[in-house]
Amino acid sequence: MPQMLLELKEITKSYGALDALKDVSFDVEQGEWLAIMGPSGSGKTTMMNIIGCMDKPSQGTVLLDGRDISQESARSLTTIRRDSIGLIFQQFHLINYLTAVENVMVAQYYHSLPDEAEALDALKRVGLEERARHLPNQLSGGEQQRVCIARALINRPQLILADEPTGNLDEANELKVLELLRELHQEGRTVIVVTHDPEVAQQARRTIVLEHGRVHEIRDNALAHQA
Amino acid sequence: MQAKRSMFYLRTVFASLMRRRSRLLVALLSITIGATILSGLVTIFYDIPRQMGQEFRSYGANMVLLPKGESGTISPEQLEAVRAILPTDDVIGVAPYRYDTIAINDLPFIIAGTDFAGAQAASPFWGITGEWPSGRNQALIGREIANTFRLEPGESVVVSGTNSEGEPFEKTFSVAGIVQTGGQEETFVFISIDDYGAVVGGEVAFDIVEMSVTSSGAGLEELVTAIGQETEGVTAQLVRRVTQSEDTVLSKLQSLVYLVTIVVLMLTMICVATTMMAVVAERRREIGLRKALGATNGSVVLNFLGECLAMGFVGGALGSLLGFGLAQLVSLQVFNRTIDFPLAIVPLTIFSSLVITTLACLLPVRNATKIDPAIVLKGE
Numbered sequence: 001m002p003q004m005l006l007e008l009k010e011i012t013k014s015y016g017a018l019d020a021l022k023d024v025s026f027d028v029e030q031g032e033w034l035a036i037m038g039p040s041g042s043g044k045t046t047m048m049n050i051i052g053c054m055d056k057p058s059q060g061t062v063l064l065d066g067r068d069i070s071q072e073s074a075r076s077l078t079t080i081r082r083d084s085i086g087l088i089f090q091q092f093h094l095i096n097y098l099t100a101v102e103n104v105m106v107a108q109y110y111h112s113l114p115d116e117a118e119a120l121d122a123l124k125r126v127g128l129e130e131r132a133r134h135l136p137n138q139l140s141g142g143e144q145q146r147v148c149i150a151r152a153l154i155n156r157p158q159l160i161l162a163d164e165p166t167g168n169l170d171e172a173n174e175l176k177v178l179e180l181l182r183e184l185h186q187e188g189r190t191v192i193v194v195t196h197d198p199e200v201a202q203q204a205r206r207t208i209v210l211e212h213g214r215v216h217e218i219r220d221n222a223l224a225h226q227a
Numbered sequence: 228m229q230a231k232r233s234m235f236y237l238r239t240v241f242a243s244l245m246r247r248r249s250r251l252l253v254a255l256l257s258i259t260i261g262a263t264i265l266s267g268l269v270t271i272f273y274d275i276p277r278q279m280g281q282e283f284r285s286y287g288a289n290m291v292l293l294p295k296g297e298s299g300t301i302s303p304e305q306l307e308a309v310r311a312i313l314p315t316d317d318v319i320g321v322a323p324y325r326y327d328t329i330a331i332n333d334l335p336f337i338i339a340g341t342d343f344a345g346a347q348a349a350s351p352f353w354g355i356t357g358e359w360p361s362g363r364n365q366a367l368i369g370r371e372i373a374n375t376f377r378l379e380p381g382e383s384v385v386v387s388g389t390n391s392e393g394e395p396f397e398k399t400f401s402v403a404g405i406v407q408t409g410g411q412e413e414t415f416v417f418i419s420i421d422d423y424g425a426v427v428g429g430e431v432a433f434d435i436v437e438m439s440v441t442s443s444g445a446g447l448e449e450l451v452t453a454i455g456q457e458t459e460g461v462t463a464q465l466v467r468r469v470t471q472s473e474d475t476v477l478s479k480l481q482s483l484v485y486l487v488t489i490v491v492l493m494l495t496m497i498c499v500a501t502t503m504m505a506v507v508a509e510r511r512r513e514i515g516l517r518k519a520l521g522a523t524n525g526s527v528v529l530n531f532l533g534e535c536l537a538m539g540f541v542g543g544a545l546g547s548l549l550g551f552g553l554a555q556l557v558s559l560q561v562f563n564r565t566i567d568f569p570l571a572i573v574p575l576t577i578f579s580s581l582v583i584t585t586l587a588c589l590l591p592v593r594n595a596t597k598i599d600p601a602i603v604l605k606g607e
């Protein structure tokens with residue numbers, strides 16, 4: 001029986017009369033690479049916010065490593081997010097006045113202790129050791145996204161949650177980022193990628209397709225890979 | 228362990244201030260200007276009594292010494308004892324007077340023996356036509372006497388009377404100058420103490436001593452009390468019309484400075500608060516990101532407060548120095564005097580700047596804690 005890292009049971013998120021998500025249920029295994037796909041307005045961002053502990057569902061239960069996080073306080077959610085989740089953003093969201101290594105250290109600062117050597121190792125891992133002392137505006141988009149990945153993995157989170165990680169990148173950088181995500185997955189980390197790009201979604205073992213806030217389809221990409 | 232966190236915290240605060248200089252320059256400029264005006268006005272506020280005290284001395288004596296007891300006069304020794312009580316720098320002028328009655332062309336007038344240098348210093352408002360007497364047998368006559376006898380500077384006046392031995396005398400003085408005060412001095416003939424002794428005779432002693440002292444308010448009251456307690460046969464009194472006017476003007480001036488300081492501090496606070504609001508709005512995504520990475524509201528507050536306090540410290544330190552420059556400039560332009568640098572103004576200004584910037588940052592920082600990472604980090 002595979003161990004579940006994330007279990008979503010009949011999740012509904014309503015904004016007034018509008019249901020951004022409606023009765024969404026699925027599980028994510030420990031070490032799985034899952035893609036969440038869907039067009040604009042399908043509820044991808046709402047889903048990412050709930051999984052990323054930045055929002056709570058209106059109804060339903062979310063279990064992260066067996067712990068129900070759907071009714072936790074904002075403060076507890078901050079702690080869970082800090083300790084268990086590594087976030088990767090489409091727009092990178094690096095702090096513009098901090099160097100690459102300092103941006104990685106910010107995540108350490110809020111998690112445990114800032115350690116420059118460890119942060120440099122993380123940057124080395126994403127191939128940016130030489131660019132560690134550069135400010136974000138001195139880095140290309142691909143380099144900024146790799147700093148973002150280094151920041152996401154620095155605290156060894158259980159879950160890496162990436163929102164359109166290749167959305168702002170050219171093809172070469174897209175391949176590099178996907179390769180890094182693949183490496184993380186191969187190391188046994190659970191990776192959830194929210195994307196609208198079928199090519200990116202295809203890299204995952206499974207793809208959840210959302211439409212109008214509901215699970216429209218669950219694709220097993222492993223079969224496609226084998227084919 | 229904690230040291231590593233503190234070092235990184237300071238590193239990010241410093242990086243934010245140094246690498247975002249242009250953004251925070253407006254806030255820093257506001258704090259520096261506010262601190263400059265605060266420091267300058269407070270320096271002037273505390274120096275006004277000294278500065279104005281000297282200006283007020285042009286209104287004449289603010290203290291008189293009168294004999295107490297049986298002697299009826301003040302001896303030179305008693306006057307020296309009084310002078311010993313007063314701080315040397317505070318005494319602007321001492322004018323002792325000895326009076327007697329004389330006649331000019333059979334009309335009665337008062338003759339006053341005095342120290343002309345002291346009288347000139349103690350009563351700078353006297354209007355003199357001609358010159359102050361500078362030698363023996365010279366007199367300063369009142370405007371009324373000059374008008375009565377149509378006397379002009381350079382002419383002579385003959386005074387007659389009875390000396391201390393009871394013998395009649397008649398003496399001719401050269402009129403060095405004519406004094407106009409608008410007061411009873413215009414009916415007096417002023418001669419030097421030496422001439423008075425030679426003509427009227429008797430021991431050297433004074434009926435009254437007028438003093439011009441730079442102290443004011445409570446300080447002057449203390450001196451009056453000290454003179455009364457420590458000097459035998461002498462009592463000191465304040466010239467109320469002068470001292471009360473001084474106190475009123477000083478009090479109003481200080482209130483004005485106080486009011487301006489409060490207004491300037493309020494304006495500084497508004498300016499810093501507005502700038503910090505803009506900074507928070509500009510850094511919404513950064514704040515959202517920090518929260519997404521696990522920052523608590525306390526951490527966000529600490530981050531902004533650190534930047535505010537650093538700006539407050541730098542602005543306060545700069546302002547305290549520039550403020551002294553401002554106070555010095557005002558003092559030179561208005562009072563034509565320099566002022567000493569009051570060291571206590573540096574910590575006072577820095578502390579005030581820290582308080583003002585902290586208060587100014589409260590609302591923007593409160594807004595920062597309300598930022599929802601899910602909203603500000605939303606993808607396109």
